[in-house]
Amino acid sequence: MIRENSWVRCGLFAAAALAAVGLAPAPVVAQEFYGTLAKIDEAGEIVIGHRETSIPFSWIESDGEPRGYSVDLCLKIADAVKEMLGKPNLGIRFVPVTPQTRIPLLANGTIDIECGSTTNKLSRQEQVAYLPVTFITGTKLLVKSGSGVETLDDLSGKRIALAQGTTNERVIKAAIEAGGLDVDVLNVKDHAEGFLSLETDRVDAYSTDHILLYGLITRARDPENYEVVGDFLSYDPYAIMVRRDDSAFQLLGTRVLADLFRSGEIRDIYAKWFQPFPTSADVSEPPTELLEAAWQLNALPE
Amino acid sequence: MQYNWNWGVLLQEPYLGWLISGVGWTIAVASAAWVIAFTLGSVVGVARTLPNRWARGVATAYVELLRNVPLLVQLFIWYFVVPELLPDDWGRWVKRDLPLPEYTTAVIGLGFYTASRVAEQVRSGIESISRGQSMAGYASGLTTLQLYRYVLLPVAFRVIVPPLTSEFLTIFKNSSLALTIGVLELTAQSRQITEYTFQGFEAFTAATVMYVVITLTVTAGMSLVERRARIPGFIAKGG
Numbered sequence: 001m002i003r004e005n006s007w008v009r010c011g012l013f014a015a016a017a018l019a020a021v022g023l024a025p026a027p028v029v030a031q032e033f034y035g036t037l038a039k040i041d042e043a044g045e046i047v048i049g050h051r052e053t054s055i056p057f058s059w060i061e062s063d064g065e066p067r068g069y070s071v072d073l074c075l076k077i078a079d080a081v082k083e084m085l086g087k088p089n090l091g092i093r094f095v096p097v098t099p100q101t102r103i104p105l106l107a108n109g110t111i112d113i114e115c116g117s118t119t120n121k122l123s124r125q126e127q128v129a130y131l132p133v134t135f136i137t138g139t140k141l142l143v144k145s146g147s148g149v150e151t152l153d154d155l156s157g158k159r160i161a162l163a164q165g166t167t168n169e170r171v172i173k174a175a176i177e178a179g180g181l182d183v184d185v186l187n188v189k190d191h192a193e194g195f196l197s198l199e200t201d202r203v204d205a206y207s208t209d210h211i212l213l214y215g216l217i218t219r220a221r222d223p224e225n226y227e228v229v230g231d232f233l234s235y236d237p238y239a240i241m242v243r244r245d246d247s248a249f250q251l252l253g254t255r256v257l258a259d260l261f262r263s264g265e266i267r268d269i270y271a272k273w274f275q276p277f278p279t280s281a282d283v284s285e286p287p288t289e290l291l292e293a294a295w296q297l298n299a300l301p302e
Numbered sequence: 303m304q305y306n307w308n309w310g311v312l313l314q315e316p317y318l319g320w321l322i323s324g325v326g327w328t329i330a331v332a333s334a335a336w337v338i339a340f341t342l343g344s345v346v347g348v349a350r351t352l353p354n355r356w357a358r359g360v361a362t363a364y365v366e367l368l369r370n371v372p373l374l375v376q377l378f379i380w381y382f383v384v385p386e387l388l389p390d391d392w393g394r395w396v397k398r399d400l401p402l403p404e405y406t407t408a409v410i411g412l413g414f415y416t417a418s419r420v421a422e423q424v425r426s427g428i429e430s431i432s433r434g435q436s437m438a439g440y441a442s443g444l445t446t447l448q449l450y451r452y453v454l455l456p457v458a459f460r461v462i463v464p465p466l467t468s469e470f471l472t473i474f475k476n477s478s479l480a481l482t483i484g485v486l487e488l489t490a491q492s493r494q495i496t497e498y499t500f501q502g503f504e505a506f507t508a509a510t511v512m513y514v515v516i517t518l519t520v521t522a523g524m525s526l527v528e529r530r531a532r533i534p535g536f537i538a539k540g541g
Contacts, residue, residue: 100493104502107305126306127500159398164490165497186404187484200382202397 035246036112037084045091046081048074049111049241052096053191055215056273057117057135057238066094069273073134073257074115074240080256098190099165103127106241113253114241117212119167129246130239131253132261132298136290138232139168140210142198142217145227149205152181152230158204159184161194168208171234191216198226209236211285218280237294254300261299311501312508321505324491325512331408331477331487336470338413343420348450350425361421368418373411374479380411381483408480416473423465427458460531467524471517488512 033041040046050066051058058068075092082090095111102118105111106128120130141160143149149158152175162169164187176183186203188194194206195216206213213228220226240257242250260266267287276284287295311317349361368376381404385393400406431454439449481490492509496502 100497103500104496107502124500164494170498187481187486187490189482196382200386200397201394202403 033085034248036243036249037081037252039109040081040090040112041085041087044087045093046078046113047093047095047111048078049095049097049102049105049114049116051098051116053216054117054212055219056278057212058115059215060096061278066096067278068115069269070115070117070134070238070240072269072272073260074113076260077113077240077253077256080252084252099163102241106243109243112243112249117209117238118241119209119236120239121167124241125244127244128241129244129250130241131250132257133237133239133294134257135211135238136288136294137209137211137236137238139171139207139234139236140213140228140232141230142195142206142208142213142226142228143204144198145225147204150229152176152183152233153179155183155205156181157183159186159202160205160207161186161188161197161203162207163188163190163194166208167234167236172207175233195220207233214283214285215277215279218277218283223280223282255302258298258300258302261295262301266295305503307504308499308501309504311495311499312504317495317499317505320486320491320495321488321508321512324486324488324509325516327405327480327485327487328474328477328489328513329516331405331412331480331485332474334409335412335416335477336473338409339416339420339469339473342414342417344424346417346421347424348428348455350421351428353446365418365421368415369422373415373476374482376415377408377411377479377483381407404480404484407483408477408485412473412476412480416469416476419469419472420466423462423469424458426465427462428454430461431457457533460533463524463528463531467521467528470520470524474516474520475513 048066048071050068050071052060052066054068054070056068057070058066061067078090078092082088095105097105097111097114097116102111102114102116103124106114114128117135118124120133124130141149141152141155149155152172160172160183162172162185169187173185175181176185186197188197188206191206191208191212194203194208197203198206199220206216210228210232217223217226217228240253242253257266260269270287274285274287276282312321346361346364349357350365352358385396387393388396397403435453436449439453444452477487478489480487481493486494488509492502492505495505499505
């Protein structure tokens, strides 16, 4: 009798467990968190790394608050984290990062997620992991109108500013070397300083991802004096960075993005920041076919 | 912390070469700036103690202006603002044809800033000498120039060797700010290595070690100077 009884109990238990797994939504089940989720749970806040001059992805608005396309996506992820941890009042703290600091600060735990304009590169994946691609761009040149510079070759004997630590810096330096060009390089700290160097005629060109160049133009005092020229010199897929070897947090972020891609909500978020640019009503950049394809490919089913 | 350590990266080319060139630029910026700082600082420091009211006023204004504005801001002003204030041709020359524009600007900015600090030490050195000595100097018929040359400065400069050592060390460390205007010195090169290899902790550890080696060498050199320049019986023998 005793034996039978225990079998029945076992069966009930199994059924209950199955029901729990099958029916209950994942967040409700109490679970052991690890990695980033455990850290956020313990600290009571999620720390978002953002950029200061990457318009319209992640930059400081005149009111001092970080805004942008990438920041919005990260806020969606933060919402999902709140739900997952069952902490609706979880704090959100913003920490500014630069191209040089974004990887060390993520690796050492200062920030939990980086929402800027970071290219997903294999060599970077030795230190960090990426969520699905959220934007696709490439390297172009920003010059003053009427400078006669159309391609990198035209810069022979001239100077170009490059932001240290960007993929563009490497692409341009490699192209200069490959073409045996006589182009002088000025290293600058960030996009704003690169633009200032061009504005004050210290250099003849500044180079970064084309979409960021448009963003810089919209903030210029005299936007009509600048133009973006040249062919795409690189392929730069942007993605949000998270810590490496932390598949639970990575999955959470991937799920949030896949939901946005699948439901089409991504289009509204995109339109809010790119059509037109928040800093200028004259500049509007509809999603490219390539970007549409990237959204489709990453709209994984639940 | 999730991090793949790889110390070997520091010995690979081109990264090793970058570090070495970074050390070279750090020393080049700091040494050249020190020449300006020491020369100009001595002149300004002496001027602050002269009997002439105008000379004192100008020197005081220089010191208060230069030492009260953050060095980073000063470098930006020298680099971005000053060329715009010059007539167009000159500004263009400064921005384009000046040899090594970033290096030169960094040396001037750092040198002028440090000069204000050196000046204060020179002044304190001179003022540490009892007034009786100047009076005795004048009474025995020395001119002001002679008084400074033979009585005040020989003592003052020896008294201020220890604080000057600190300034000399600081100028090496402050030279890292030159990276903000595009000089690829040691800190900038470490950053660059970080970006190429993502081994930031190794790169900055290497930079730290190199700064310590440079500054310890300077300290050793300056304590030699201190020993040689000591006036027996005048300054209490330290440690």
